[in-house]
Amino acid sequence: MLRLSKLTDYGMVVITALARSPQALRNAADLADEAHIGAPTVSKLLNRLGRAGLVESERGAHGGYRLARAASKIDMAEVIAAIEGPIGLTECTVHNGRCGIQASCRLRDNWQVINRAVHGALADISLAQMAGPIENLQLRPDTRPRTSSTKTFN
Numbered sequence: 018m019l020r021l022s023k024l025t026d027y028g029m030v031v032i033t034a035l036a037r038s039p040q041a042l043r044n045a046a047d048l049a050d051e052a053h054i055g056a057p058t059v060s061k062l063l064n065r066l067g068r069a070g071l072v073e074s075e076r077g078a079h080g081g082y083r084l085a086r087a088a089s090k091i092d093m094a095e096v097i098a099a100i101e102g103p104i105g106l107t108e109c110t111v112h113n114g115r116c117g118i119q120a121s122c123r124l125r126d127n128w129q130v131i132n133r134a135v136h137g138a139l140a141d142i143s144l145a146q147m148a149g150p151i152e153n154l155q156l157r158p159d160t161r162p163r164t165s166s167t168k169t170f171n
Contacts, residue, residue: 019106021097027054028062028100029147035072036088036148042081062100069099088145094136096144104139106132 030052035043045063049056063082066072073085084091098104105111109125110132119125146153 022101024058024062025097025100027052027058028066028096030054031059031062032066032071032084032091032096032144033148035082035084036091036144039084039088042075042079042083044081048082066096066099069095071095071099084144088148089143091144092140093142093144093147094139097139104132104136106135 031048031054034048034051045059046056048054048063049059052059063072063074067074067082070085071091072082074080074082094104103111107116107128109116109119109122110128113119116122116125142154
């Protein structure tokens, strides 16, 4: 099963909350209350998102966090990578040479193609789309011709 961690799921909740009020400075405690996520977890997420350049902070009594750039200029691949690290379906798609069977494996190139497709799909979705209603979430149409062996999943 391919699944993002709970921390990444929570990170999406936090960063979309920031995207919904892009000009406002939001403190970690308020974000934690809104998201129903523990304050230490929200702080950890904001630190990771900040190190990746996705959020910025202002210190002081009226300080807080906001997006570092417009939500339309941040994509889901960036957010996931900020929290999880490099996006890779298999070890060899991220780290060359770490797999014990890499020299004899004939799947590495195929996994890299699939990994690029997944990364591309995530990069095609902006934070603005993710933060908005489902109608805003538009994926690129699949223009590949369908064959009898091509399966679709709904």
